[in-house]
Amino acid sequence: MAIDLERLVRYPANSEEWATILLVGGVLTALSVLIVPAVLLLGYLLRVLRAGMAEAAEPPGFEDPRTLLYEGTVASIIVLVYQFVPLFVATLTVGGTVLAVLTGVEVGVVPGLVGLLGGLALAAILAVVLGYVTLIGLANYAHEGDLRAGFDLGVCRAVAFDGAYAVPWLYGVLLLVAGNVVAGVLGFVPVVGVLAVFYAQVAAAWAWGKGFADARGLDDAPESQGTATG
Template identity: 75%
Template sequence: MGVDLERLVRYPANSEDWAKFLLVGSVLTALSVLIIPAVLLFGYFVRVLRAGMVEAAEPPGFADWRGLLYEGTVASVIVLVYQFVPLLIAAVTIGGTAAVFLTGADVGVGWGLAGLLAGLALATLLAAVFGYVTLIGLANYAYEGDLRAGFDLDVCRTVAFDGAYAVPWLYGVVVLVVGNVVAGVLGFVPIVGVLVVFYAQVAATWVWGKGFGDAMGIEAAPGPRATVTETVDRGPQP
């Protein structure tokens, strides 16, 4: 359950070709407002989850782009399914508020603002709750290499209530928050801010994978499933 904070912070820079790795990741992060770069990032983070499960010392590289795209597409489907309810609430809230504003009535505008804030607050809360479980689904997909594994409710329930996962999950959240704060401070240099965000995401994803591996009893090489250690870089192929 313990997390070596120094190892966690240093992990994304452990690659032999760390400069190229961080540059490619930063470019994809900067372009993640577009569908293809975002999907490729999802695929890469699936590999980082897999690396965390076996506590790999180095982050996986950006190899086999076709595999990244495939795994990223599956991961995107898993995320969208888990986040459907929060997204629906947000969409209904925004749509309802827009309709109220169109009435032009002062009272309607007041109620519309109140509804917008309440709806978005609820959507954000649910997104965080569902997000906790979403990561378990993604990690189980990374482990099993099967879309159906992403929705294994028995695994989700078991891991979600295990401190071996909960504690690393919290560490990952803290790393992300700190990374985004630092990126905000350094935002006047765009590429640096994006690099910090990607760096933090890799570290957080690795420790989430470690938490899943600890909760599931996945060992470092040789693990209980050879595919875990063999596919840290490549991932299961379509």
């Protein structure tokens, strides 16, 4: 089923508790540079993935924070494993540049700059490519409730090459870009900026959840609640 763009854009506010959800989500987004808020936010977005799989009309709430923290922690592990290579490349690139400066190694300004930018560009490309697969792993974990499901390469491969997932994935990315543009334009009002980013994340996660369910042929996606195993 094609995604209704208007429904998708309205989704994060389609609840009687929308103001509370946006407020809590905005606070967690603003504090996501810290570990616990970031983990709680990731746990919530897993709930939104499930909501997308079930094509729920309303966004989930933030009740049961212990479950949010647990699932967010498991999701963080999944993200870190998939993103290890781009993180390693970026760290190696920046670390090598800093080491060269501190030790006085003369590689020349232009070669050094090319190496730095080239390494960061490679890390960014790897992050995007692996990020595409990371979301599939997160969605499969959200669906199955098992950590191992996050690394089911068979599912990742099948969904990644299915247009039923690829198109909603693109919708989600565009929503994130739009949210960050709004945040940038309204940066002089910090509250509005973080709310825009969170709003876009919720809409994007719903789209990704629906795309995953369509690609997997899930008629009624179960809503696992913190049943992951190692």
